[in-house]
Amino acid sequence: MKDTTTGGASRRFDLPLPQPPDFLRIGPLREGTFRSPLHEPRTAVVIGRWLGAAVVLCFLTGLVSHALQDPPGWLRDHLPSRPVNGYRVTQGLHVIAGIAAVPLLGAKLWTVYPKLFEWPPARSLRHLLERLAIAVLVAATLLELFTGLLNTLQWYPWPFPFRQTHFWLGWIITGALLLHVAAKAVTIAEQWWRPRTALPGRRAFLGTVGASVAAVTVTTAGQTVPWLSGADLLAPRRPDLGSQGLPVNRTAAQAGTTTVPADWRLTVDGPAPLRLSLAELLTLRQHTVRLPIACVEGWSASAEWTGVRLRDLLDLARVPSGARLRIVSLEAYGPYAVTTMEPAHARDPLTLLALSVNGRVLNADHGHPARIIAPNRPGVLQTKWVSRIEVLG
Known part of the structure; x- marks a missing residue:
């Protein structure tokens, strides 16, 4: 008899999948390959909080930019002309947060990349779908940041339109991120509120990541933040230079x-x-x-x-x-x-x-x-x- 209950559907998603033979477990797939104690949930959650904040800020300010450039019909006649510096602030924050997200994403991926080589690769259909969703999230985020950085240089070495692609990638990332947070909600909650325990190297690692974010922010934000213009060493533009x-x-x-x-x-x-x-x-x-x-x-x-x-x-x-x-x-x-x-x-x-x-x-x-x-x-x-x-x- 066909099981039509929700519980039955859930059990079908948890059915084990056929597993590859153990002789394929070579290289990074071998047990014990990754020995750093920092490949652990608490470090991943801390970095994830910072990265999540940058992604959310990028998404919201990106919506503002898109609405001002190409407003939908229902919004078109309600776009405000004030505050005078509104777009300057929102778009400046958009690019600042996007640049800050680059070292954060690198640190996050380093923390969790041993998960890419889990064995078995997919324990069940649910596990397989979860891993595919993470693959979409990582790929879309990498493409979003890569194309966004090249846009600050006004370099477009791809055949697709940047603005439309950037906009829809933002929605894909947001949806995939919400799915990921929902799937990992229990782990995130446990590590978020867990009392801090000393772990060798964690404080130094998080300090290095924070210093990297601060460095790229200070040396690029001067292209839109006047009082940081003197430190504008890595930004592609100097606002005070030009005809x-x-x-x-x-x-x-x-x-x-x-x-x-x-x-x-x-x-x-x-x-x-x-x-x-x-x-x-x-x-x-x-x-x-x-x-x-x-x-x-x-x-x-x-x-x-x-x-x-x-x-x-x-x-x-x-x-x-x-x-x-x-x-x-x-x-x-x-x-x-x-x-x-x-x-x-x-x-x-x-x-x-x-x-x-x-x-x-x-x-x-x-x-x-x-x-x-x-x-x-x-x-x-x-x-x-x-x-x-x-x-x-």
Whole structure:
């Protein structure tokens, strides 16, 4: 008779599997190969707590970044333009936590890697499924950190799109991590609350791991944390280096915008459409604001921007206050040659069509003749070489 009870299903998962012969137990599969006393649950749980905190912080701040860059329809009209430094903080934390997770993951894997060579390899179907889930967790985390690090260098030696892959890997890691924690909940609880017992070498090992995390954090976080800029030795960017005092991700040469048409005009759609030359834009009331530009690679820098408030241009064109905008660049190719802007950003008094930065007219690499600068907005959406502002409704 077929057993349809939950207990019966559980017993079927615990049925032993056929085991390989003992003569295959060679090399690291032999008993006693791993002799360090630190390959034990308490050390693994301590490192796991630190790594788990870094992963959760990366995941949550990554969701913020994704929502600001590509918001779902239900969220699109509710994206805030404040706090001014919101994206700078969340994306800076995202990259800082991701870099800190690298030595933590290495330490965690070293602590538990003898488990990779357990004998027998799979005692039951349940044990086999648990090991497969761990394999998915480890593989996805390694790929996430590897591609994330290369993204900070703007190097993409793979055929798949980085941003979408990075986003979905985050969900896979989170799901696999929750399954792993559920499977090991009893062990984790026992070791989490267990009174600390002296183990030779544990304190030195944990201290070394902590020092490694501190070192990579201090020497890279300066690309987004101003008071650590003096120790910014390993970060791929120095926010204070670059033309006009700012780094540049995409140059005019890369975008094909080194030469601006002599008859360039900014076009603003609306019930009273505008076509304004640079000279005409300069006759309008100019405003200066101090805003950061923060990029997904983790660097950010503040600057003084001067130009025309975007909302003033929209009012001149009689654009409705709740309208969404499409901003079109002179850039012919590239994923951000056309961007959209929600009303909260479009109508914020700090959002400018900037014409100069740090007291100097924008150069070609920074978006001459005009660019967007807005608070709490990813750098890739601060469109350069603006040619047209369209109303989406």
